[in-house]
Amino acid sequence: MPELPEVENLRRGLNSRIKGQIVKKVSVFAPKLVSGKGNVRHASGAKTRLFIRAFKGEKIQDIERRAKNLIFHFQSGKILLVHLKMSGQFVYQERHKNVVEGGHPIQLSEIKLPNKHTRVIFELNKGVLYYNDTRMFGYLLYYPTIGTLIRENHFHKLGLEPFDPHFTLKYLAEELKKKTGKIKTVLMGQGIVTGLGNIYCDEVCFAANIRPTRRANSLKPNEIKKLHLAIQHILKRAIEMGGSSIATYRLADGSRGNYAREHRVYGKDGKPCVICGEDLKKIIVNNRSTVYCASCQV
Numbered sequence: 001m002p003e004l005p006e007v008e009n010l011r012r013g014l015n016s017r018i019k020g021q022i023v024k025k026v027s028v029f030a031p032k033l034v035s036g037k038g039n040v041r042h043a044s045g046a047k048t049r050l051f052i053r054a055f056k057g058e059k060i061q062d063i064e065r066r067a068k069n070l071i072f073h074f075q076s077g078k079i080l081l082v083h084l085k086m087s088g089q090f091v092y093q094e095r096h097k098n099v100v101e102g103g104h105p106i107q108l109s110e111i112k113l114p115n116k117h118t119r120v121i122f123e124l125n126k127g128v129l130y131y132n133d134t135r136m137f138g139y140l141l142y143y144p145t146i147g148t149l150i151r152e153n154h155f156h157k158l159g160l161e162p163f164d165p166h167f168t169l170k171y172l173a174e175e176l177k178k179k180t181g182k183i184k185t186v187l188m189g190q191g192i193v194t195g196l197g198n199i200y201c202d203e204v205c206f207a208a209n210i211r212p213t214r215r216a217n218s219l220k221p222n223e224i225k226k227l228h229l230a231i232q233h234i235l236k237r238a239i240e241m242g243g244s245s246i247a248t249y250r251l252a253d254g255s256r257g258n259y260a261r262e263h264r265v266y267g268k269d270g271k272p273c274v275i276c277g278e279d280l281k282k283i284i285v286n287n288r289s290t291v292y293c294a295s296c297q298v
Contacts, residue, residue, distance in 0.1 A: 002068060002084060002103070002104075002197075003068070003195055003196065003197035003198075003199060003200055004065075004067070004068065004162070004194065004195025004196070004200075004235055004238075004239075005195075005200075005235060005238035005239045005241075005242075007065055007068050007069075007070065007084075007195075008065055008239050009102075009239065009242050010070070010090070010102040010103060011063050011064070011065045011070055013102050014063055014070075014090060014092065014102065014129075015062065015063045017092055017094070017127075018060055018063075018092060018124060018127075018129060019060055019061070019062060019063065020059065020060065020061075021059070021060050021124040021125050021126055021127075022057065022058065022059045022060075022124065022125045023055045023056060023057065023058050023059075023060070023122055023123070023124060024056070024057075024123045024124060024125060025056060025121075025122075025123040026051065026052045026055050026056060026120070026121070026122055026123075027052070027120065027121040027123075028048050028051060028052060028119070028120050029118060029119050029120070029121075030043075030119035030120070030133070030136055031043035031044065031045065031047075031048040032136070033119050033120065033131075033133070033136060033138060033139055033140055034047060034048055034051040034120065034139070034140050034141065034142070035047045035048065036139070036141075037083070037139045037141060037154075041139075047142075050142065051140075051142045054078060054142045054144070055074070055078070055080065055122070055142070058074040058075065058076055058078055059074060059075040059076075060072060060073075060074060060075075060124075061073045061074055061075045066155055066158070066161075066194075067155070067158050067161070067190060067194035067195060068083060068084075068194075068195065069081060069082065069083050069155075070082040070083075070084075071149075073146070077144075077145050077146065078142070078143070078144060078145070079142070079143040079144075079145065079146055079148070079149050080140060080141070080142060080143075081139075081140070081141045081143065081149065081154070082131075082138070082139070082140050082141075083138055083139055084103050084104070084133075084138050085133075085135075085137035085138040085139070086104075086135055086137050086138075087104045087106075087133055087134045087135040087137065087138070088103050088104065088131065088132070088133045088137070088138035089102070089103035089104050089105070089106055089109065089117075089131070089132045089133065090102050090103055090129060090130070090131060090132075091109050091113060091129070091130040091132060092127055092128070092129050092130075093113060093127050093128050093130070094126055094127035095126065095127055097127075099113070104134075106132050106134060109130070109132050113128075113130055114130060115132070117132040117133060117134050118130050118131070118132050119131050119132065119133050119136065120140055157190070157191060158190050158191070158194050159175070159190060159191050159192040159193045159194055160192070160193055160194070161193075161194055161195070162193050162194065162195055162196075162231050162232055162235050163232065163235075163236070167193060167232075168228075169224065169225055169228045172192065172193070172224055172227070172228050173221065173224045175192045176192070176216045176217060176219055176224060177217050178217070179192075179215075179216035179217055180215055180216065180217055181215070181216055182212065182213050182214065182215065182216070182285055182286070183205065183210060183212060183213075183214050183215070183216045183219065183227075184201045184202075184205060184212035184213070184285045184286060184290060185285060185286040186216040187201050187204070188201055188286055188288075193231060195235060196231065196235075198266075198288045198289070198290075199263070199266050200234060200235060200238065201290075202265050202266040202290060202291055202292065203230075203234050203263060203264060203265065203266055204227065204230040204231050204234050205227075205230075205292065205297060206264055206265045206292060206293065206296070206297060207226070207230035207233070207234060207264075208223060208226040208227040208229075208230045209223070209226065209296055209297055209298065210223055210226075210227060210297055210298070211292055211294075211297040211298055212283075212285050212290050212292055212297070213283070213285060214298075237262070241261075241262065265280055265291045265292060265293065266291060267291065268280050268291055269281065269282035269289075269291045270282075273293040273295065273296060275293065275296050276293065276295045276296055278293060278294065278295045280292065280293055281293070281294050
């Protein structure tokens, strides 16, 4: 699943291409994707018809990101909330120009649009925006206003954004005191700070010299300080580099992020640590492969 840097770069890429455009027509081929966001979803004809009507004639004002969600703001105040989940993809094709895509590459999308994986189509005044999804875990939801989205409390389980002014060292320390789980599990849970998935959890723990299996409430003040700095520094750098694109993620211009070149531990089990030279170890934490240095991280 894409993490914060990858989604942020997709947001920026889409914003530069479709901001200010008007939706001429909406077509939905997988009604369950616009009918709800739970793990078990059922197609709703009423919600699908409302979704199609809601965005016709609307002008895209801006695209915002909250954690790994994309929030499309329309001039009228209407909202489109999108989560790509494991295999979602946006492809934008402008008339007489090359196709650009962002999200998880789908080979068929590179030669045929629309295709069997196309779930929603937004026909805009200058081009066409396709939402493709092989496994259909993603969702696209309509809200009449931002207030409606807020009242639904969609983000109530999410912590602060890593660059939020309120994400201070004091805040992080106080929140970690409440957690007895492993630090990697706690960070991946998104309840304290958003955007850290498997890749960046491994990287920030290494940068802070903290073993990913440490209990969150066992961290000392100097360790929390290093962790706080690592979270902000690494995510900022990853955004600048376009994200990691370890497996199948692409930016909105079809390119891949370059931050993978700067990974120090993720996916490098068995290779020598860049600090001490000892072989990096791999274990399973939170059902995810986790790589760390047994010498540098305590």
